[in-house]
Amino acid sequence: MPPDTFVWKKKNTNSDKWEEISSESGQYRNSAWLVNGHSPGNLSLLISQVTEEDGGVYRCEVEGSGYTDISLTVEGCNLEKAETTQIIKAHTGETALLSCYCTDLQIKPETFAWKKLNTNTHMYEEISSESGQYRDRIQLVNGHSPGNLSLLISRLTEEDGGFYLCELKGNRRTYIKITVEEGSTKTTTSTAITASFQTPFSTASQTPSMHLSIVIPVLLLLGLLLLGGVIYWRSTGQRQGQMESGEQKGMEREQETQDQVTYSTVVHNNRTSTPTAVHTEDMTEYASIRVN
Secondary structure, eight states, X not given: OOOSOEEEEEEETTTTEEEEOOTXXXXXXXXXXXXXXXXXXXXXXXXXXXXXXXXXXXXXXXXXXXXXEEEEOOOOOOBTTTTOEXXXXXXXXXXXXXXXXXXXXXXXXXXXXXXXEETTXXXXXXXXXXXXXXXXXXXXXXXXXXXXXXXXXXXXXXXXXXXXXXXXXXXXXXXXXXXXXXXXXXXXXXXXXXXXXXXXXXXXGGHHHHHHHHHHHHHHHHHHXXXXXXXXXXXXXXXXXXXXXXXXXXXXXXXXXXXXXXXXXXXXXXXXXXXXXXXXXXXXXXXXXXXX
16 A cells, blocks of 8 residues: 655755755756656665765655665775876877776766866866867767766867876876877877876886887897898808809819810821821820821
8 A cells, every 4th residue: 555655865964954855856866766666655766877975874754654764885986097197199180088987887976077287386277178278179978887087188289288187086086198299180089008107297207118118129120130131141141152162163174174185186198107196295095097
């Protein structure tokens, strides 16, 4: 049997009073519904897109029948890459994605803000797409993931370079450094590379690792080129030696052939002659010539 009157309330921790919950206004607009369906006696309350602010003590109170209290604890957003600095290098005109998200993408933090470091005052100032330098150029890209707090900056300018801060309630934050260089008109999206340091003012510690990541591949490439040159030089030397050896052997065979040539002198006359001895350097041959 359905109750005559019932209400859902939440305890205000500041005033220590119970306040009625309504899906028509305030914190629970379009996020709190009754789920009784076809069961009039089901007075359950459904809260969607829960935030840290929704945590607390709730009361379902039925007039003339009493009440029941429910304590709701909402785990906060744990930032991925918290207290680290990410590095983005881009060109003017490109789009940069500044990533900031909770480890659980379904958990939306109670409050968060994007800020940029003012190099004159050395203070972080909140940025907005409604005014100033970023008018109509920045937007959140959470989509259907409440825990994705990433910021997209389009049509980058050199002024956009600097340190950015994604900050949640409770001083939970992540830093991003953007370097914008001139000379490109592409519309590609630049993403961040996480650095090993933890504060935006210790950028010098990133330089050695970045240099090593460049120097080592270059040294390996030079080593391969040098090794290839040595192999080519040795191969060329062997072929040249084989050619010279072949030429020398040919000359020796030609010399041997010349040494074996036999020279003879033939004298013609009209009478029968006796065998004539023909002398050569290495041998003597006898030839008989008969003339008819």
